[in-house]
Amino acid sequence: MAIDLQTARAIIEAARAAAREKGFKPLTVVVLDAGADVVAAEREDGSSNKRFEIAFGKAHGALALGMGSRALMARAEQQPYFIAAATTAVGALIPVPGGVLVRDGAGTLLGAVGVSGDTSDNDEAAAVTGIEAAGLQAQPA
Amino acid sequence: MAIDLQTARAIIEAARAAAREKGFKPLTVVVLDAGADVVAAEREDGSSNKRFEIAFGKAHGALALGMGSRALMARAEQQPYFIAAATTAVGALIPVPGGVLVRDGAGTLLGAVGVSGDTSDNDEAAAVTGIEAAGLQAQPA
Amino acid sequence: MAIDLQTARAIIEAARAAAREKGFKPLTVVVLDAGADVVAAEREDGSSNKRFEIAFGKAHGALALGMGSRALMARAEQQPYFIAAATTAVGALIPVPGGVLVRDGAGTLLGAVGVSGDTSDNDEAAAVTGIEAAGLQAQPA
Amino acid sequence: MAIDLQTARAIIEAARAAAREKGFKPLTVVVLDAGADVVAAEREDGSSNKRFEIAFGKAHGALALGMGSRALMARAEQQPYFIAAATTAVGALIPVPGGVLVRDGAGTLLGAVGVSGDTSDNDEAAAVTGIEAAGLQAQPA
Numbered sequence: 001m002a003i004d005l006q007t008a009r010a011i012i013e014a015a016r017a018a019a020r021e022k023g024f025k026p027l028t029v030v031v032l033d034a035g036a037d038v039v040a041a042e043r044e045d046g047s048s049n050k051r052f053e054i055a056f057g058k059a060h061g062a063l064a065l066g067m068g069s070r071a072l073m074a075r076a077e078q079q080p081y082f083i084a085a086a087t088t089a090v091g092a093l094i095p096v097p098g099g100v101l102v103r104d105g106a107g108t109l110l111g112a113v114g115v116s117g118d119t120s121d122n123d124e125a126a127a128v129t130g131i132e133a134a135g136l137q138a139q140p141a
Numbered sequence: 142m143a144i145d146l147q148t149a150r151a152i153i154e155a156a157r158a159a160a161r162e163k164g165f166k167p168l169t170v171v172v173l174d175a176g177a178d179v180v181a182a183e184r185e186d187g188s189s190n191k192r193f194e195i196a197f198g199k200a201h202g203a204l205a206l207g208m209g210s211r212a213l214m215a216r217a218e219q220q221p222y223f224i225a226a227a228t229t230a231v232g233a234l235i236p237v238p239g240g241v242l243v244r245d246g247a248g249t250l251l252g253a254v255g256v257s258g259d260t261s262d263n264d265e266a267a268a269v270t271g272i273e274a275a276g277l278q279a280q281p282a
Numbered sequence: 283m284a285i286d287l288q289t290a291r292a293i294i295e296a297a298r299a300a301a302r303e304k305g306f307k308p309l310t311v312v313v314l315d316a317g318a319d320v321v322a323a324e325r326e327d328g329s330s331n332k333r334f335e336i337a338f339g340k341a342h343g344a345l346a347l348g349m350g351s352r353a354l355m356a357r358a359e360q361q362p363y364f365i366a367a368a369t370t371a372v373g374a375l376i377p378v379p380g381g382v383l384v385r386d387g388a389g390t391l392l393g394a395v396g397v398s399g400d401t402s403d404n405d406e407a408a409a410v411t412g413i414e415a416a417g418l419q420a421q422p423a
Numbered sequence: 424m425a426i427d428l429q430t431a432r433a434i435i436e437a438a439r440a441a442a443r444e445k446g447f448k449p450l451t452v453v454v455l456d457a458g459a460d461v462v463a464a465e466r467e468d469g470s471s472n473k474r475f476e477i478a479f480g481k482a483h484g485a486l487a488l489g490m491g492s493r494a495l496m497a498r499a500e501q502q503p504y505f506i507a508a509a510t511t512a513v514g515a516l517i518p519v520p521g522g523v524l525v526r527d528g529a530g531t532l533l534g535a536v537g538v539s540g541d542t543s544d545n546d547e548a549a550a551v552t553g554i555e556a557a558g559l560q561a562q563p564a
Contacts, residue, residue, distance in 0.1 A: 079499075081503050086517065321466050334460065
């Protein structure tokens with residue numbers, strides 16, 4: 001079981017709508033399946049060049065270690081050398097909020113959403129809104 | 142001037158519609174701006190894990206060397222060592238058809254579309270259809 | 283849905299038993315889930331140092347492009363530049379037989395098995411035997 | 424002399440049994456030989472995607488510098504730039520507890536065990552239990 005394209009598009013649409021309503025800066029939203037591969041991505045006009053890579057890194061890191069990227073930030077603040085080393089070992093891993101695990105009602109891991117463009121807190125809020133709008137459970141930490 | 146998100150989504154929608162109409166295998170479509178950064182991407186259900194990376198590499202390689210990826214294939218058949226070396230130098234560069242440059246009516250380069258999932262010829266056909274449906278010029282070679 | 287550890291161990295046990303019965307050289311067997319992450323691996327005594335990486339690359343490449351690694355060999359013989367470029371784009375990808383996709387009875391992709399140590403044909407035979415012994419479908423090409 | 428597969432499997436079985444008995448989260452256990460190559464690995468259901476890479480990095484780093492990964496953490500806290508630089512130089516090196524050197528009764532180095540999934544202290548405890556259950560000496564620092 002993983003996020004299908006229709007669900008991924010619904011998450012992106014709802015995340016972007018929430019961002020427009022709240023006046024967030026232009027966002028990039030990336031949806032990954034449970035294996036951390038891209039299902040869909042959209043970069044809003046004005047969102048800077050490598051926002052895809054940042055958003056991807058938040059979601060990829062969350063799946064790699066099995067926790068939302070807010071928890072990775074806490075770990076980075078306690079043990080920066082662990083996060084630095086883990087990045088080398090597992091690839092893209094951006095340890096700030098905005099990488100949110102996606103689970104179904106039974107708790108099964110389906111994938112993750114990464115958002116980048118505004119403050120990390122706002123990025124995370126957009127991701128959570130998008131996930132919940134699709135009827136799924138968001139795990140930001 | 143570059144491909145905005147609305148245009149990118151229109152390209153993807155038309156490329157996918159053409160693929161469904163012609164019975165192609167599940168496709169992944171990636172749209173890059175003129176700087177070769179991701180604007181939007183969609184991986185259809187059943188399109189394998191790393192199709193994003195393959196489609197990205199077709200479009201990225203096309204922008205890197207300023208020619209559609211069909212022309213990169215011709216070069217690979219003549220001088221495989223050039224393509225191998227260029228890949229190391231410039232990053233992702235997949236030298237088979239399906240990476241198509243996008244220009245406006247005046248010939249200005251706006252970005253590129255990469256498609257992967259079916260035969261390379263069919264991938265390219267879907268990309269060209271998507272670009273032209275958005276009222277833009279497709280350069281496949 | 284993905285291969286769980288119990289199933290992975292059953293596949294490895296049956297693949298190794300088949301190899302011992304047929305007198306194959308010492309094998310390394312790696313089982314990946316649908317996202318191409320390691321579930322289990324065993325390297326038999328006498329199997330050389332980097333056999334894990336070779337077996338992993340067969341299975342990882344199969345999942346990346348959605349076909350058994352025997353099909354990747356066919357592609358490498360036709361378009362060696364494609365396989366070389368794809369390796370850069372997607373990571374480990376060993377284009378010889380022995381990377382076999384695993385599906386359930388309904389055709390759902392569950393993961394892949396990679397085997398290395400004897401001839402590629404024998405590696406593949408061991409993988410197929412292991413997968414079928416676990417009651418699953420093997421796709422070697 | 425190095426850890427053979429039978430010993431590696433015994434270490435994994437005992438480490439996992441200890442983790443189940445103590446209620447640890449799902450673990451990934453990797454056993455490397457003295458050359459830091461994989462002998463065997465198992466990722467328990469629910470252990471996140473890249474736990475293999477983290478566990479491998481603990482054991483690989485321990486062998487790289489000849490000390491358990493707890494000692495690498497002490498070094499990281501004193502000289503983070505050394506660990507960062509060493510990671511670039513030697514590859515995977517995760518400087519937190521859970522990478523434990525394995526020696527025989529005479530002190531000869533046979534390999535290392537890496538565990539990841541619960542707290543670093545619990546990861547290390549599982550590794551030590553596994554090694555000692557196989558009649559070998561564990562060096563966690």
